[in-house]
Each structure stands twice: as structure tokens, then as C-alpha cells.
Amino acid sequence: MHKIFSFGFWNSIASLILRNRIAIIIIIGVATFLLSTQWKNMRFSHTEANLMPDDHEVNLSYNDFLDKFGEEGNLILLGIQDSELFTPEKFAAWNKLTDKLLTYPEVDQIISPSSLKELKKFEDPKRFEMVPALESKTPTEQELKDFEDKLFTALPFYENLVYSTHSNTIQSALYLNKDLVNTKARKIFVLEELNPLIEKFEAEHDIDVRVSGMPYIRTLNAQNIVDEIGLFIAAALLVTSFIFFLFFRSLRATLISMITVCIGVMWAFGVIGLLHYEITILTALIPPLIIVIGIPNCIFLINKYQQEIKKHGNQAKSLQRVITKVGNATLLTNVTTASGFATFILTDSQLLKEFGVVASINILAIFLLSLLIIPVIYSYLKPPKDRHLKHLNKKWIGGFVNWMENMVRHNRIAIYISSIVLLVLSIIGIYTIRISGSILEDMPQNTQFYKDIRFFEREFDGVMPLEILIDTKRPKGVLKLSTLKRINELEDFITEVPELSKPLSINRLVKYSKQAYYNGNPKYYQLPSSQERNFIMPYAKSLSSNEGIMQSYVDSTGQYARITTFMKDVGTEKMKEIENDLLPEIKKIFPEDRYEVSLTGKALLFQKGTNYLVKNLIISLGLAILLIAGLMAWMFRSFRMILISLVPNLLPLLVTAGVMGFLGVPIKPSTILVFSIAFGISVDDTIHFLAKYRQELKANDWKIKRSVYAALRETGVSMFYTSIVLFFGFSVFMISSFGGTVALGGLVSATLLFAMLANLLLLPSLLLSLERSIANKEVLKEPAMKILESEEDENEWDSIDKEN
Missing domain, CATH: 3.30.70 (Alpha-Beta Plaits)
Incomplete structure (x- = not known):
């Protein structure tokens, strides 16, 4: 009954899609338009991301401080290390610059050498007054020299506030309006007023001005995130389309896939706007992530369509079978991937919750788009020609499959020894991992503002x-x-x-x-x-x-x-x-x-928030493993199969953690994210392999070896294709100027490559070695979900074709 329901359900879905093609195109078009209207609601945070809940004691303490003294991160520093600053020409120019800055409504006050005040005692009445330390508006060279000497020797009040005790470096402190410092006005002031003014001053007077302070750092860092979103999307599209074309050698197939994922990206931005979420360093990763995850869906669907065309040449039947046979498998793999991301929703971190919500919704959305757009577009096109199907018989792919089969057949001991050695080395590496809460570590280190931060650290601590x-x-x-x-x-x-x-x-x-x-x-x-x-x-x-x-x-x-x-x-x-x-x-x-x-303060808040975030990410990884193990239990109804399926997916995570330890890559929000993403994606290969393996067992009268090798040959090619796309797709994140994003891209790519090899070598080896304990119908009962087609399904199709 369940089998008939599964077949009948997907057959009905296929008929519904192909009989309502125009309606589907209109619905997708309208949905895309409506979501595009939500783009205006996307906004970029003007404050640091709050990594902890609002009711956390650290946040309560910080908010109590703000109630008493207001925003503390409102200071922008302008530093000069120039021995000629205290000469009439350059000092006058610096004075003019600070006077100009003081005219902006965003600037409340400036403490600068040119406007420095000195505390003086007066009699009659007895009082202290702050009077100009430099009385003349146009001081002579001698007056400036005397003022410089007094500043460095007689005014300790201004130590580390105006001058550095390490050298002759001078700084001016700009106190921004506390009501404007966390608004869009700060961004406009920094990017459109302050920076052009500083650049003009440097060019005219040959003075190198260093700029820093938390408002300045936050503004330029946020702008870098904005700039990189477009770069990531373009790079992801370029890399995945190039690899896709290499595999399929079809401009038409490549173009259809790009249209699908581009609509997926538009939907991703629309969902972010619809939910009124801010663009953070995490949500900025979602659009390119949708491209990388969406392309494997396209590979499965288009590859199956071409296989069906090659098999019998009937386009209508091919499209019907693509939806019916691949839809279930693709749905299941997308659900497991979305589930891995959805575990972030269960954490206490608002930053992670938002990332989990948007990612999981859009992973399911890209599945839906793939299932609808690809069959509908192909239904209006002529069937692919023979030259478009040549890739199905590539010899090098056959050679790769033969190598895998030979390794599993003759070198299982070597596979186990290699796995154990990797495990031991990984455990050693894991013990050397450190946790990092550095604000600067992930910032673009080749930018001027990062170099300026290091300058102020040296000069002003x-x-x-x-x-x-x-x-x-x-x-x-x-x-x-x-x-x-x-x-x-x-x-x-x-x-x-x-x-x-x-x-x-x-x-x-x-x-x-x-x-x-x-x-x-x-x-x-x-x-x-x-x-x-x-x-x-x-x-x-x-x-x-x-x-x-x-x-x-x-x-x-x-x-x-x-x-x-x-x-x-x-x-x-x-x-x-x-x-x-x-x-x-x-x-x-x-x-x-x-x-x-x-x-x-900001420094402590970030450090505590990082520890809190890392803890939540570890919890979410544990939840992802439990959730996906539960899905496997529901699918295969076998505890032993759960253990067998988790081993090749957990080993790559441990290997990656070990590599991080040996390479000195610390645990931080960006790198701990690697494990949840990689696990949610890599388990898809396991599902495909075990589903095909169970199917082959029934077809081959429960003969383990024949079933394992048949499953390996059948799934090896598609697993290789998708893993290569994922590897190079995530590698595009390595072009980022943010260290954390680079680490994320490199580590996810490496983990997915390890996972592919583990699923193609270690998983079948385990099945063969444990054949006595799993080769019976009690262990591998009828699964709760039909994942791939079987011979019985083929017979049903034949009967339907004859009736038609």
C-alpha cells in the first residue's frame, strides 16, 4: 500500500506539473516579483551583532552601563606620525581640518592639539577654567615648538588621549553624536564626508592620516560585507556554471540551471527582506550558498532526463519519470540539508536563529524551483541531441568508478588502517585547537583600516x-x-x-x-x-x-x-x-x-558573545546529528544501519577538526559553522548510496557483495559530480577578504571531499565487512520512504505506457 501511495503520489505530482506549465511559470513569476518588492526591507546592521540573548546577564550589565553613560563606542581617532606637524603650515592645515569636521552635525566635539585647552587657576573669584593651550590663532614656528614641548612634558592629562608616550604620534579624538552613532547617518558621514575629506587633506599636504575607532571600524567592515555579497554571487555562478558545462557540455542545460539558481537567489533576498532581517556576515553567505546547493539538484534532474532520453527517446515519458523517480530522492536530500541548518533555530542566539530560518527556507525553495522550472523549460525545447548525451559514456568516469570498486574489493584493510590513522591523528590535532574571540582576526588584513587599527594598538595600546x-x-x-x-x-x-x-x-x-x-x-x-x-x-x-x-x-x-x-x-x-x-x-x-x-564594554561583550556562540554552534551540531540520525532510523528502520551511516559522515568532521588543530585555525563562529553545514550536506550521499544498496539487495536476492558493487557503480558518478560542484562552489568563499569566510570556504570544501571519499570507500567497505549482521530482511526492513525507483516501478511504468 505504501509503495503504491509513493509511486502514485509522485506520478500525480508529475502530471500536475506538466499539465499546468503556463500556470506554474506565472506563479513563479508572480512570486519572484512579490519577493523582489521586499528587497527594500533588507537592511545592514549599524551596530555590532548581538551574539547573546537580550536577557543574558552580560547584556543586562552592558545596558545598565549605557543607561548611566550613554553609547561608549562613539569615538573616531585621527592619528598623525609626522615630525613636521608642529610647523606653521601643517599645523594650520590640521587646525582647518578639525574645524571643518566640527561643523558636521554627526560630530559633537573634538579633542585636538589645535583646539587643546589647559586647566588654569584664577583668583578673585577662586576658580579653575579651561583656557586655550595655544593662545595665538596663527602661531609662529617658535610658539609651536614651545607648545609641542609643553604638550609632551607638562600636560600628562592628555597622555594617550592626544599624544602617545611611545613616540611623537599625535591624535585627534572625534566624539560622534550618541543619538546618531548607531544609525545610517554614521555610515553616510564616514563614507561620504570623513573619508573624502581625509583623502583630500593627505593629497594636499603630504601627511599620512591614520583613522580608527569602533564607529569607523564597524562602518568599513559592514561596507566590505556589502561589497562581497555581489562578488560571492558572481563567483559562485561563474564557477558552478563552468563545472556544470564541463560535465554536460551543453550550453542549454547550463543556462537552464543558472536561471533556476538565479531565481533562487532572488527569493533568498526576498525572504530576508520579508522577515525584516539584517544582513550580517552569516546571512550574507546565504545567496551564494543557495547557488552551490541548488546546482546539485539541477545535476540530478538533468542527468536523469538525459538518461531517459537516451534510453527510449520519448520526451514526455522522460520528463514524467524525472519528476517521479528523482523528485523523492532530491526532496529527501534537501530536507536533510535544510534540517542541518534548521537546528540553528533551536539555539538561543538571534544571529544563528535568523541564519537558520533563512537558510532552511531557501534550501527547500531551491528544491521546489528546480523541480518545477527544469521539467517545464525542457518540455518546451526539443529533445537533446546525441552530442549532448556523450558525457554519459565518459571513459574517465568509468575509470574512477573501477578504481573505487577495486579499492573496496581488494584493499579494505588499507581503507580501515587509513581511517584509523586519520582518526588518531585527528584526535591529537583536536587537542591543540584554541578558541578565538578576536574582533580583528577575521577582518580584511590587506585593507588600510586594518593597518590603521594595528597602528593605534602600537601607539596608543x-x-x-x-x-x-x-x-x-x-x-x-x-x-x-x-x-x-x-x-x-x-x-x-x-x-x-x-x-x-x-x-x-x-x-x-x-x-x-x-x-x-x-x-x-x-x-x-x-x-x-x-x-x-x-x-x-x-x-x-x-x-x-x-x-x-x-x-x-x-x-x-x-x-x-x-x-x-x-x-x-x-x-x-x-x-x-x-x-x-x-x-x-x-x-x-x-x-x-x-x-x-x-x-x-564592547571588547568584553564580543569575547563573551563569541564563547556563547561557539557553545550554541556545538549544541546545534549535536542536534543536527541526532535529527539526521532520526531521519535515517525512520527511513531504514534499522539501528545498525544508523551506526554504519554515521561513521563515514562523522569521520570527515573529526579529520577537519584535526587539520584545524595542526594548522592553527582556531574555533570561532565562522569555523565552527563548518561542521553543521558539511554534515547536513555530506549525509545526502549516504542516503543515496544506502537507498540504492537496499534496492539492489532486494533485486539480487540479498546478496551483499553484488548489491554493494552495483550500488557503488550506480551512485558513484552522481556523487562524484555533486561533490566536485560543492567542493569548487564552497571554494569561492576563499576569495573573501574576511579570514573567517576564507576558513569557512576552505574547510567546508575539504570536509565535503573527505566525506565523498568516506561514502564511496569506507561505507561500502563497512557494509561488506559486516554482511552477516546486516544481510537479512529483519535488519533492512521496507523503508518508511521509497527513495529510488526499483524494477517493480519499471514494470508499473511499462503497464502505464501500454495503457496509453
């Missing part, structure tokens, strides 16, 4: 903010001398950490107040004593009106303070060490009964 939020639990608690001393003690500890920059806090202003009280003598740049504090307070009261300084590091109630330090890009492991060193010191300096102190 980092660009990624790490924040420490201090709650004194009482209003005005920050300005108590005991609190200031505790802050100072923690800052001294931070200064000793080589990966962290000299901190910024309210203490800088308090120390500067004492220096100003002693008429600017730099040796008094330190916290005042209790007695000195009483003398200084009458002068310092005037500073409370200077909200730009006070509100940056102390909230309006005086209860909360922040310490800002900038980190070098050190990666997850080193960041964890720094955190483990800081937390005990913080607890020692700030008693928990009197203070509440938390670590936060």
Missing part, C-alpha cells in the same frame, strides 16, 4: 573599549577621597597590564586640578591629600559646570563612576586571563559591602 562601572551606593560617593584613591589603585593595576591602555576616569580631572592649583607644575599631577583637597575645593567647584568633562566619567548623581581603558585585540583566551586577573583585584580594592563593580 588599543582601540577597543573595556569599561569598569563603579556603583558607590550613595549620592556624591564618587568624589569622596577614599573612592578616588581606590579608583587610583585600580588604575595603577590596569596600567601594569601590557594589553590595556592607561585608563581614563574622573581621577584624571582631579589630578589635573591639583596640578593646576600648583600653577601647572607636572610633578603635582596626582591625587590631592585631605588637606590639599580643602584648599583646592573652592577652585574645583567651578568645574561642575563643565559638563563635557564631568558627565563623561561621573553620572549626574555622583553615585556612579566609570573607568575606561582600551584593549589590544588579544583574543578570547588572553581576554579571559585579563578578566581573571582584574576581578580579584577589583574585589580586593572595592569591598562588596560598600561598592558594586562590574566589567563591561
Whole structure:
């Protein structure tokens, strides 16, 4: 009954498609048009991707910080390492540039040598005021030289803020409007205003300007993602169409396949827009992914059509049989691949959920498009000529199949030994893998903005903010001398950490107040004593009106303070060490009964998010394995067959992990993604092989050897074709400028190649070696799903043909 239902169901589908060709073309056209109208809803994120749930304690802590002090990642840095900067011509030019930048609504304020202010003490009334450090608007060369000397020797307040202690490097700090920094306005300002202005300045004055800061890095990084989407799509189309043409030697077949996957790409963009998802580094991979996964569908369908034409020459019968015989197998393989991606939906990461939703929907969509478009287009074309069918008899393919059969027949021991050696080496390699949460590691390293990041790391000890939020639990608690001393003690500890920059806090202003009280003598740049504090307070009261300084590091109630330090890009492991060193010191300096102190900031947020994402990806891989094992159990009704089918698919994953360990490729979001993608795709080959094997067992009276070799010859060619397409298709990701995307492309390609060899060599070897335990009808019962055609189906077709 089930068999008749399966045959009848797909026969009905075939009839429905071929009898309603015009309606199907119209429906696909309308659906494509409607989805294209959703493209306008696609948007690119203007903030870093949130790798953790909103209710995660790390996110709650960060949001609490933002409530107190606002957006922390609003600083763009302009750096100059030029010995002639403090000459009248170049200094005037730099002054003009910063004045121009200050006119933009996106820029709130600029701290720059040309507009530097100095804290001065005044009597009558007693007060401190910030006055221009350089009084003349058109300073002479001597005045500039004196100003340079004063800046580097007498103004420690501006250390690492305006000048570097490592060299004579100068920087200007642009504070962007906090309301605009996470909007499209930031992108427009950086790409259309700031960069052209800097380029013009460099050309006119022969000064090399380095630009960095989180808003700048995020903008250029996002733009690189946008630029690469088109590159990936073009490269994927070019590579897969070229390989497809080499296999089929038919421009017509190649063009039909390209039309199919191009519509699939249009649908992918439409789904992203329909769901109002952002384009991230993950969702940007989906359109080329659809091309790479869609082409094997086209290969199976077109190859079967040509085989049928060669067999009997009847076009109508060939198209009917393509849908009926290949539809079920192609549906099943696409469902397993989509299931692998769908496991991401079950994770707690919004980034992964969105990727899983869009990928799984569009993998099923490309199956549907392939099943509808290819038979319908071919129905309007003349049957292929003999020259289009020559590829079906290629001798080199026969040689490859004979080599596989010979290996399985005569060298099974060598296959097992090789597999065990690979397994042992892989386990050794796995133990050397490290986890990386580096923000910079995956960024395009040949770009100028990446080189500028490294420049600021050398000169100013980092660009990624790490924040420490201090709650004194009482209003005005920050300005108590005991609190200031505790802050100072923690800052001294931070200064000793080589990966962290000299901190910024309210203490800088308090120390500067004492220096100003002693008429600017730099040796008094330190916290005042209790007695000195009483003398200084009458002068310092005037500073409370200077909200730009006070509100940056102390909230309006005086209860909360922040310490800002900038980190070098050190990666997850080193960041964890720094955190483990800081937390005990913080607890020692700030008693928990009197203070509440938390670590936060972009650097920590990314590190924690990376660990969280890696954990979720490992969970999703485990879910994918369980889900696909469940599908295999449902299909074959045999626990032993589940074990046999998982071995050749898990071994390539272990080998890839071992290779990562030996090559020093770390576990990070982009590389851990490899395993779920590769497993979901590689298991398709196993399904094809085992389905054909079960079929051959019935046809050959349960004779194992004959059935294994027949299945190997039958499925080997199509598995080789699809694996080659997948290998080169995923290899296009290696042209990316993002290190993570390069690793993803290379590792998935290598894993799928390992998986093909494992399914063509190890899987049949296992079936032959374990023939006694599996060669019976109890182990291989009638499957829950008919996957490939059998001789009985052929008889049914013959009877239908006679009736017609």
C-alpha cells in the first residue's frame, strides 16, 4: 500500500506539473516579483551583532552601563606620525581640518592639539577654567615648538588621549553624536564626508592620516560585507556554471540551471527582506550558498532526463519519470540539508536563529524551483541531441568508478588502517585547537583600516573599549577621597597590564586640578591629600559646570563612576586571563559591602558573545546529528544501519577538526559553522548510496557483495559530480577578504571531499565487512520512504505506457 501511495503520489505530482506549465511559470513569476518588492526591507546592521540573548546577564550589565553613560563606542581617532606637524603650515592645515569636521552635525566635539585647552587657576573669584593651550590663532614656528614641548612634558592629562608616550604620534579624538552613532547617518558621514575629506587633506599636504575607532571600524567592515555579497554571487555562478558545462557540455542545460539558481537567489533576498532581517556576515553567505546547493539538484534532474532520453527517446515519458523517480530522492536530500541548518533555530542566539530560518527556507525553495522550472523549460525545447548525451559514456568516469570498486574489493584493510590513522591523528590535532574571540582576526588584513587599527594598538595600546562601572551606593560617593584613591589603585593595576591602555576616569580631572592649583607644575599631577583637597575645593567647584568633562566619567548623581581603558585585540583566551586577573583585584580594592563593580564594554561583550556562540554552534551540531540520525532510523528502520551511516559522515568532521588543530585555525563562529553545514550536506550521499544498496539487495536476492558493487557503480558518478560542484562552489568563499569566510570556504570544501571519499570507500567497505549482521530482511526492513525507483516501478511504468 505504501509503495503504491509513493509511486502514485509522485506520478500525480508529475502530471500536475506538466499539465499546468503556463500556470506554474506565472506563479513563479508572480512570486519572484512579490519577493523582489521586499528587497527594500533588507537592511545592514549599524551596530555590532548581538551574539547573546537580550536577557543574558552580560547584556543586562552592558545596558545598565549605557543607561548611566550613554553609547561608549562613539569615538573616531585621527592619528598623525609626522615630525613636521608642529610647523606653521601643517599645523594650520590640521587646525582647518578639525574645524571643518566640527561643523558636521554627526560630530559633537573634538579633542585636538589645535583646539587643546589647559586647566588654569584664577583668583578673585577662586576658580579653575579651561583656557586655550595655544593662545595665538596663527602661531609662529617658535610658539609651536614651545607648545609641542609643553604638550609632551607638562600636560600628562592628555597622555594617550592626544599624544602617545611611545613616540611623537599625535591624535585627534572625534566624539560622534550618541543619538546618531548607531544609525545610517554614521555610515553616510564616514563614507561620504570623513573619508573624502581625509583623502583630500593627505593629497594636499603630504601627511599620512591614520583613522580608527569602533564607529569607523564597524562602518568599513559592514561596507566590505556589502561589497562581497555581489562578488560571492558572481563567483559562485561563474564557477558552478563552468563545472556544470564541463560535465554536460551543453550550453542549454547550463543556462537552464543558472536561471533556476538565479531565481533562487532572488527569493533568498526576498525572504530576508520579508522577515525584516539584517544582513550580517552569516546571512550574507546565504545567496551564494543557495547557488552551490541548488546546482546539485539541477545535476540530478538533468542527468536523469538525459538518461531517459537516451534510453527510449520519448520526451514526455522522460520528463514524467524525472519528476517521479528523482523528485523523492532530491526532496529527501534537501530536507536533510535544510534540517542541518534548521537546528540553528533551536539555539538561543538571534544571529544563528535568523541564519537558520533563512537558510532552511531557501534550501527547500531551491528544491521546489528546480523541480518545477527544469521539467517545464525542457518540455518546451526539443529533445537533446546525441552530442549532448556523450558525457554519459565518459571513459574517465568509468575509470574512477573501477578504481573505487577495486579499492573496496581488494584493499579494505588499507581503507580501515587509513581511517584509523586519520582518526588518531585527528584526535591529537583536536587537542591543540584554541578558541578565538578576536574582533580583528577575521577582518580584511590587506585593507588600510586594518593597518590603521594595528597602528593605534602600537601607539596608543588599543582601540577597543573595556569599561569598569563603579556603583558607590550613595549620592556624591564618587568624589569622596577614599573612592578616588581606590579608583587610583585600580588604575595603577590596569596600567601594569601590557594589553590595556592607561585608563581614563574622573581621577584624571582631579589630578589635573591639583596640578593646576600648583600653577601647572607636572610633578603635582596626582591625587590631592585631605588637606590639599580643602584648599583646592573652592577652585574645583567651578568645574561642575563643565559638563563635557564631568558627565563623561561621573553620572549626574555622583553615585556612579566609570573607568575606561582600551584593549589590544588579544583574543578570547588572553581576554579571559585579563578578566581573571582584574576581578580579584577589583574585589580586593572595592569591598562588596560598600561598592558594586562590574566589567563591561564592547571588547568584553564580543569575547563573551563569541564563547556563547561557539557553545550554541556545538549544541546545534549535536542536534543536527541526532535529527539526521532520526531521519535515517525512520527511513531504514534499522539501528545498525544508523551506526554504519554515521561513521563515514562523522569521520570527515573529526579529520577537519584535526587539520584545524595542526594548522592553527582556531574555533570561532565562522569555523565552527563548518561542521553543521558539511554534515547536513555530506549525509545526502549516504542516503543515496544506502537507498540504492537496499534496492539492489532486494533485486539480487540479498546478496551483499553484488548489491554493494552495483550500488557503488550506480551512485558513484552522481556523487562524484555533486561533490566536485560543492567542493569548487564552497571554494569561492576563499576569495573573501574576511579570514573567517576564507576558513569557512576552505574547510567546508575539504570536509565535503573527505566525506565523498568516506561514502564511496569506507561505507561500502563497512557494509561488506559486516554482511552477516546486516544481510537479512529483519535488519533492512521496507523503508518508511521509497527513495529510488526499483524494477517493480519499471514494470508499473511499462503497464502505464501500454495503457496509453
